[in-house]
Amino acid sequence: MFEAHQRREHQPTIFGCRAPMARSVFLAGSFNHWDPTKLPMRRHPDGTWGLALQLNPGRYEFKFIIDGQWCCDPEKGDAQGVQAGCVPNPFGTMNCVVDVK
Secondary structure, three states, X not given: OXXXXXXXXXXXXXXXXXXXXXXXXXXXXXXXXXXXXXXXXXXXXXXXXEEEEOOOOEEEEEEEEEOOEEEOEOOOEOOOOOOOOEEEOOOOOEEEEEEEO
């Protein structure tokens, strides 16, 4: 399951996903011009991956790139459909959304 948590003012926004079999996970979104190679995520022993970013207040869309495959939620895939915290994109799939206060 994906997650993004925004903490108190001036605290980073924490992005995370569970992908225990993945060899690499990157984060791409409107905050980095959708570059799939700029933001590698760190693997934790429990099979989750995480990354903390300092973001200005606003609404951001993002996706995970897991072993080269773009997805919103590694456990549910990237199919069109209603998912909490996701919005449709022009490619017929979904993007995750985080609102930074």
